[in-house]
Amino acid sequence: MIQKINRNWHFDNFLVKYSKGLCNCNTKGVYRMKERIILFIIVFGLGVFIYIFQSYFNTVWGLAFLCLLMSIYAIFSSLAYKYKKRKLQKYPQVVNEDYKPFVSIMIPAHNEESVIANTVKNILSLDYENFEIIVIDDRSSDNTASVIKDLEMRYDKVKALIRQQGAFPGKSAVLNDAFVIAKGDAILVFDADATVEPDFLKKILPQLEPEDVGAVQARKVLRNKDYNWLTRCQSNEYSLDVHCQLGRDSVKGAVELRGNGEIIKREALEDIGGWNNYTITDDLDMSTRLHIKGWDVRFCLDAVVYEEAIIYVWPLFRQRRRWLEGTIRRYLEYSGQALTSRDMSLRASVDMMAYISEFIMPLWCVMEILIRGFKILAKDAPTHMIFSSIFISCIIGLGFFTAARYALRRYDNFSRMKALKEAFLTSIYLLVLWFPLELFICFKILFLKKDMKWGKTTHGLIKEEEDNIRKEQEKAALHSK
DSSP states (O other), rough: OOOOOOOOOOOOOHHHHHHHHHHHHHHHHHHHHHHHHHHHHHHHHHHHHHHHHHHSOOTHHOOOOHHHHHHHHHHHHHHHHHHHHHHHSOOOOOTTTOOOOOEEEEEEEESSSTTHHHHHHHHHOOOOOOOOEEEESSSSSSSSSHHHHHHHHHHHTTEEEOTTTSSSSHHHHHHHHHHHOOOOEEEOOTTTEEETTTTHHHHHHHHHTTTTTEEEEEEETTTTTTSSSHHHHHHHHHHHHHHHHHEEEETOOOOOOOSEEEEEEEHHHHTTTSSSTTOOOHHHHHHHHHHHOOOEEEEEEEEEEEEEOOSHHHHHHHHHHHHHHHHHHHHHHHHHHHOOOOOOHHHHHHHHHHHHHHHHHHHHHHHHHHHHHHHHTTTTTTTTHHHHHHHHHHHHHHHHHHHHHHHHHHHSOOOOHHHHHHHHHHHHHHHHHHHHHHHHHHHHHHHSOOOOOOOOOOOHHHHHHHHHHHOOOOHHHHHOO
C-alpha cells in the first residue's frame, strides 16, 4: 500500500525535537542576520588586519604561517592514517557477526523516471536480509511517481512514499517525512542514481556499531569519470576528498557526510531532531550537528557507492555553488554551538578549525593581493611587494597539487606521469571553480537574500546524450536515403 504523509509517530522524542527544530527554523530571518554579522566581522576584521599591518609588518608571513600550520596538520593526518593502517594489518578489526540492525534505505527522487528503477533493482541485490527500501517521490512532474508505485507492487521490500505538490521542498524535508514511516535502527540514504556492490552493508555496518559512532560515510566513486575532461576533474576531486576524509577519520576528527551513501543510527538522528529543513546541504548540516552533540562520524573506504558525474559546466557550477554556500552557512550558523559545546571532542573541534582555514585562505589571498595592488596604485607601497603575495598564492596552489597527486597515486593507482598530469589539470579546475565561487558566496551572504534553491543535479545525462546521438544518426540516415 502506498504510504501517505499523515502518520502516527511512534517516537515522541523525535516529534518534540523535530517540532522544536521547525520552530527554530521559522526564525530563519534571525539566522540570516546572524550569518551576515559573523561573516561581516570576519571579512572586515581580516581586511583591517591586512591593510593596517602591511604598513608595519609583511602580512604575507601571516599567510605563510597559516599555510605552514595547515601543512603540518595535513602531514600529521597522513601519518595517523599510515599508523592506523599498519595497526589494522597487525591487529585486524574483529567484526561482530551478531550486529545486524534493521536498515531503512531511503531514496529521494524528483523527476528521476529514467534512473530510479535501475537504482532500486541494484539495491535489492544487497547481500543482507534485514532491510527495507523507502522510495520517495518529491513532487515530480514526470512519471517518477508511477514508476515508484510499480516498484512497490513488484517487490515486498519496497515502500512508496508520494509527496503532494504543496509539500515543503528540499531533500531534508523528504527524508524527515520518510523517517516517520521508517522501521530501521539505522537509516541509509542513497541518491536516485546510486549503485552499490552486494556486500555494501556488510562492509559499512561494522564501522557503525561502536556506541559513540552516530554515522558513517561510504566512499563515492564516479562511474562515468572518463566521459570528458570535466568528469575526470570531478573524479580527481573526489579522490582528493577521500584523502582528506581518511586523514580526518584517522585522527577521529570532524569527518563529514556526503549525502549519497551515508548511514546514520536512529538514536543519533532522534538526538539531533532529524534533518534541518532549512539548509541547502542536508549532509553537511547534519555532520556538524552530530559532532556538536558528541557523536563520532566515520569514513569507510571499502564501502563504495557509484554515482554519475555531471558532464556540463553550468550544472556543475550550480551544484558546487550549493555545496560551498551550504558549507559556509552551516559554519556561520553553528559557530557559537561548536565553540561552547561540552559534548564535542577536542579533536573534532581542532579538525573543524583546520578545515575552516581552507575557506579563509582563498579570501585572505584575494584580499592580500587587492590591498597590495591598491597601495601600489596609491604609491603607498613598492611594486615588487605584490609579487610576494602572488608567490604565496602559488605555494598554496602547489599544496593542493601535491595533495591531489598523492591521492591519485594512492587511491586510483595512477602512474607517476598520469598522476602528475591529472593533478595539474585538477589544480587549475579547483582554482577556476572554487576561488570565484567563494567570493560570490561571501557577497551573496552579505548582500543578497537567502534562497532555498537546491540546484538539483540532473541524473541520466549519459543516457540522454546517447539517445540524442542515436536520433541524430537516424535523421542523417533518413536524409542520406
